Amino acid sequence: MVSISNSVKTGITTGTLRRVHHIALNVQDMQASRHFYGTILGLHELKGEEVPKTLIELVAAGKVANFVTPDGTVIDLFGEPELAPPDPDPKRGFTRANHLAFDIAPELFEQAVEVLRENQILIDHGPVTRPTGRGIYFYDPDGFMIEIRCDPMD
Structure with missing residues (x-):
């Protein structure tokens, strides 16, 4: 557990952080997740020149897919085929x-x-x-x- 000290002298100035840059999610089935985020939710999947340079190789290998929301937030899906939640019941949270x-x-x-x-x-x-x-x-x-x-x- 992280403890927060009352003696913090400085912090990031309010307004310095501009926006959420991206959200990264681990997914077990890349095809199902691409269908869900692209077709069901209607988010735009980044392709070709739109793919961030740091992810081009992973996208080409089918290990990552990138979607963008209308406000510009990128959702990165990282394929983890061996990933399984500790509890198969999705109503039981397994992440913070x-x-x-x-x-x-x-x-x-x-x-x-x-x-x-x-x-x-x-x-x-x-x-x-x-x-x-x-x-x-x-x-x-x-x-x-x-x-x-x-x-x-x-």
Whole structure:
């Protein structure tokens, strides 16, 4: 366990970190994960010149796939065929990360829910309605929880 000292003298100045650069996920079945993130979620897969130079060889070998969200955040999928969560039940978390959330326009939320249902994506819970908007929580092929959420309708 990491302890945080009250004697910290300096820290990174607020506003110095600009944005999330990328999110890296280990995936067991690259083909299933590419289908999920590219086809089901509709994220753009980086190809050719779009692939970061540091990952070209891994992408060419089929060991990495890169997707980009509309706001420019890159999701790197690292193929780990031997990877298995400690518990095959995806409802039992096996990582410190809780979930990855994607924002959607309120008028498109129900359409996204229907896509999940049509593709028989395992839904954990939802749709839920809260003062902050609506959300639905579901699992990617490796059991990582994903949320699609929207702000409240005006």
